[in-house]
Amino acid sequence: MELLLLLINVAGAATLMLWSVRLVRVGFERVYGNRLRAAVRRSEQGRVKAAAIGLGVAMALQSSTAVAVLAAGFAGSEVFSVAQGIALLLGADLGSALAAQLLSFDLDAVIPLLLLIGGALFLRDLDRRSRQVGRIILGIGLILLSLQLLGDATAPLRDSPFLKQTMVYFERDIVTAFLVGALVTWLMHSSIAAVLLVTTLVAQGVVPLTVGLALVLGANLGSGLIAWALTRDQPPAGRRIPIANLLFRALMAVLVLLALKIITITPPLVPTTAAKWIIFAHVGFNTLMLIVCLPLINIMDRFTTNLIKTPPETGTSLQLLYGRKTAFDNMEMQAPQQALASASRECLRMADFIELMLQPIMQFYEQYDKPLADEVLDLELIVNKMHSDIKLYVAEIDDQALSDSERERKLALINFAINTESVGDVIAKNLLSLAEKKSRECLTFSPQGWSELMQLHEQVIANMHLSLNTLISGDLDSARQLISEKDRMRKQERSSNLQHVRRLQSGAPDSIETSDMHLETLSALRQINSLFAAVAYPILTKHGDLLDSRLATRTNK
Numbered sequence: 001m002e003l004l005l006l007l008i009n010v011a012g013a014a015t016l017m018l019w020s021v022r023l024v025r026v027g028f029e030r031v032y033g034n035r036l037r038a039a040v041r042r043s044e045q046g047r048v049k050a051a052a053i054g055l056g057v058a059m060a061l062q063s064s065t066a067v068a069v070l071a072a073g074f075a076g077s078e079v080f081s082v083a084q085g086i087a088l089l090l091g092a093d094l095g096s097a098l099a100a101q102l103l104s105f106d107l108d109a110v111i112p113l114l115l116l117i118g119g120a121l122f123l124r125d126l127d128r129r130s131r132q133v134g135r136i137i138l139g140i141g142l143i144l145l146s147l148q149l150l151g152d153a154t155a156p157l158r159d160s161p162f163l164k165q166t167m168v169y170f171e172r173d174i175v176t177a178f179l180v181g182a183l184v185t186w187l188m189h190s191s192i193a194a195v196l197l198v199t200t201l202v203a204q205g206v207v208p209l210t211v212g213l214a215l216v217l218g219a220n221l222g223s224g225l226i227a228w229a230l231t232r233d234q235p236p237a238g239r240r241i242p243i244a245n246l247l248f249r250a251l252m253a254v255l256v257l258l259a260l261k262i263i264t265i266t267p268p269l270v271p272t273t274a275a276k277w278i279i280f281a282h283v284g285f286n287t288l289m290l291i292v293c294l295p296l297i298n299i300m301d302r303f304t305t306n307l308i309k310t311p312p313e314t315g316t317s318l319q320l321l322y323g324r325k326t327a328f329d330n331m332e333m334q335a336p337q338q339a340l341a342s343a344s345r346e347c348l349r350m351a352d353f354i355e356l357m358l359q360p361i362m363q364f365y366e367q368y369d370k371p372l373a374d375e376v377l378d379l380e381l382i383v384n385k386m387h388s389d390i391k392l393y394v395a396e397i398d399d400q401a402l403s404d405s406e407r408e409r410k411l412a413l414i415n416f417a418i419n420t421e422s423v424g425d426v427i428a429k430n431l432l433s434l435a436e437k438k439s440r441e442c443l444t445f446s447p448q449g450w451s452e453l454m455q456l457h458e459q460v461i462a463n464m465h466l467s468l469n470t471l472i473s474g475d476l477d478s479a480r481q482l483i484s485e486k487d488r489m490r491k492q493e494r495s496s497n498l499q500h501v502r503r504l505q506s507g508a509p510d511s512i513e514t515s516d517m518h519l520e521t522l523s524a525l526r527q528i529n530s531l532f533a534a535v536a537y538p539i540l541t542k543h544g545d546l547l548d549s550r551l552a553t554r555t556n557k
Contacts, residue, residue, distance in 0.1 A: 009153035017146035017193050021062050023139030028060045030132045030441055047297060050084050051091030051290060058095030059102075062192055067092035068227035068245065072238035083301045085241035089227075090248070090290045096223070097286040100195045104279045107144050114141030143196075150200045167208055174214040178257055181218020182225065191223035195282050203275035210265055212278045217253045217260075220285060224249040233371065240304035247300065248293045256285060336401045343394050343413045344472065350386045350420050351468055353379050357427045358464070358528070362457050364432060365521075368439030373432055380428040387421035390414070409474075412538050416471055419531040426531075430524040434517050443514050446503055452496040453518070456525045459489055460532075467532035476543050479536035486533040493526050 054071075058064045071085040071092075114137055121134025170177040185194040195216055202212040224246035231242045268274050293300075357379050364373060394414050399407055437443075445453070463485050470478040500518055 006153065006156055010150065013146050013150035013153050014188070014193070014197060016149065017143060017196065018188060018190060020139045020142035020146055021190055021193055023142065024136050025061050025063055025066065026442060027132045027135035027139060028062075030135075047084065047087035047294060050087040051094075051294065054088035054091030054093075055095035055098070058092035059099045062096070062099050064089065064092040064096035064191065064223060065189075065227045065230065067095075068242045069230055071241050072231040072234045075234075075237045075241055081301075082237055082240045082244070082304065083297045086244045086297050086300060087294060089241060089245045090293055093220075093223075093245070093249075094283070094286040094290050096191055097195075097283045100192045100199075101279050101283050103140075103143055103147070103192070103196060104199055104275075108148055111141050111144045111148070114138070114144070147196060147200055150197065151204055154201055154204045154206050163206065167206075167211055170211040170214070171208055174210060174257065174260055177211045177214035178218040178221070178253070181215035182222035183218070184215070185219040185222025186225055189226055191219050191226075194219040194222065195279070199275045199278050202278050203272050205271040209268075209274045209277060210260065212274070213260060213265075213281055214257065216278055216282050217257055217285070220249050220282075221246075221253050236308045240301070240308050243308065244297075244300045244304045247303075248289060248296075252285065252289045252292070336397050336406065339393070339397050340406060340409055340413070343390055343410075346386060346390050346393075347413055347416050347420070347471065348468060350383060350390065350417065351464070353383050353386070354420055354423055354427075355461070355464065357383075357424060358461060361427060361431050361435065362454060364435035365438055365445075365453075368436055373436065376432060377428055380424045383421055383424040387417050390417040408538060408542070412471070412535070415538075416535060419534050423528050423531050426524050426528055431521065434521055434524075438514070438517060443517065445514050445518065448503065449496075449500060449514070449518050452492075452499065453521055453525075456489070456492055456496065456522065459485070459492065460525050460529045463489065463529055464532050467535045470539065471535045474539055476539060476545070479539040480545065482533050482536040483540065486529060489526060489529045493522050496522055 054064075054067055057070075058067050061067065068089055071088050074080055075082055075085045118134045118136070118138025118141055121130050122138055123134075124131075170180075181194070181198070184197070185191050188194050188197075198207065198212050198215045198219065201207040202209065207215070224242070227242040228246050231239055268277070357376050360372070360376075363369075391414055394410055394417075397410060399410075402410065463482065466478065466482050466485065469475075470482050497519070500515070504512060504515060
């Protein structure tokens with residue numbers, strides 16, 4: 001029973017530490033996320049500067065893994081080179097080690113003050129920035145508190161016969177201790193938390209100094225494995241950076257491990273002094289790795305390029321779609337009626353691609369999926385290509401061979417292609433960007449605001465289908481219904497705006513944080529709806545159901 005209680009206490013303290021580290025990282029991401037990403041993006045201005053930027057960003061985010069993910073993404077997008085990314089990550093490794101050292105200082109006396117200040121800032125209805133600063137301060141206080149709890153929980157382990165035998169075995173086989181350290185770091189998914197855990201155990205006299213050094217070396221390897229695992233879906237250039245860092249870590253760790261087997265280390269008499277040696281060794285290892293490996297970046301760049309080759313461009317899925325057989329193929333312009341029918345078919349096909357982009361857009365707001373978002377952007381390229389094809393094809397149809405109604409049909413098809421291409425731009429450049437921002441900044445809509453957006457999204461899709469029916473049939477009743485739906489959509493948007501303002505006045509935190517995003521999403525959905533509704537105007541004008549101007553004629557008095 002006592003053993004079970006001890007394990008629960010240790011697990012609880014470790015869990016609090018993991019959660020607290022994440023709390024600090026999320027706070028920094030929400031307040032300084034854009035600046036940190038901009039700093040990473042600017043790291044192409046020299047490798048020493050890249051390493052310095054990586055050091056600073058990792059200290060702020062309490063994670064070298066977060067920097068690795070950012071670097072892999074930028075390298076995959078060709079924002080900077082693989083060599084620059086490797087330098088950035090070497091600096092991030094040292095930054096993460098320095099963050100662990102800062103947190104290892106004896107700051108028990110300031111824990112209550114940090115919790116008080118952080119909690120007051122976070123819980124009060126202040127502006128978003130103040131709340132996130134409170135989150136950071138609160139997280140640091142909780143990290144220190146978790147270390148205190150971990151020390152208290154592990155104190156009884158000093159008298160455990162089983163643990164003493166295990167440590168004796170680890171002292172004889174430090175390779176196993178090294179692998180255990182890597183495994184623990186992998187399970188915790190945080191090198192800072194793993195190193196602080198080992199430091200606390202050494203300070204309590206539970207783990208000998210030599211075993212602690214091997215565990216910390218394993219933690220460095222485990223950190224590299226985490227970054228590699230999280231970037232496996234990146235393009236080849238993005239994957240090379242964490243793999244290069246993992247190889248550097250592995251080689252340096254093995255060399256230092258061999259040195260530990262050869263050199264006899266006399267541990268200090270006081271366990272707290274041994275704990276300081278552990279954290280200094282962790283910082284020293286990453287400093288040594290930066291100094292030794294920074295000049296070897298070009299060699300590692302070439303090695304990883306040979307290891308992970310860029311596949312030859314034999315024809316992407318986009319190119320295959322561009323080269324598909326269309327309704328325009330093998331069609332002679334001498335038959336203008338058939339040409340108009342073919343153009344109508346291509347307009348409907350273009351609308352199908354737009355629907356593939358529009359249908360899942362609200363899912364991206366709930367959970368942003370980078371690969372699926374890339375597919376939406378690929379679809380926009382297809383829509384742009386189809387827009388150009390339709391315009392060029394329809395423009396070649398001879399007007400003299402067309403009747404008045406067919407000329408009107410020709411103009412309607414061109415306008416539809418232009419408007420549909422504009423819809424694709426709004427989805428890709430506005431809505432998708434807003435969804436990515438929401439995910440990046442970890443924002444949440446209020447339940448009422450989210451419900452309003454979902455209803456408007458469903459209405460836009462329904463109106464899109466009505467627009468397509470109106471385009472093909474040219475039916476007057478369908479055109480009138482489409483304009484009525486546009487008016488209803490405008491009223492819904494105004495109502496949603498009004499409700500949103502009321503939520504802001506009531507001080508709802510979610511509404512305040514997402515105010516701009518909510519209004520921009522409303523505007524984008526209304527714009528899409530208006531572009532589809534434009535199909536109805538030529539039909540209504542032809543039948544005299546639409547005034548030339550909405551302005552009332554004033555009689556001069």
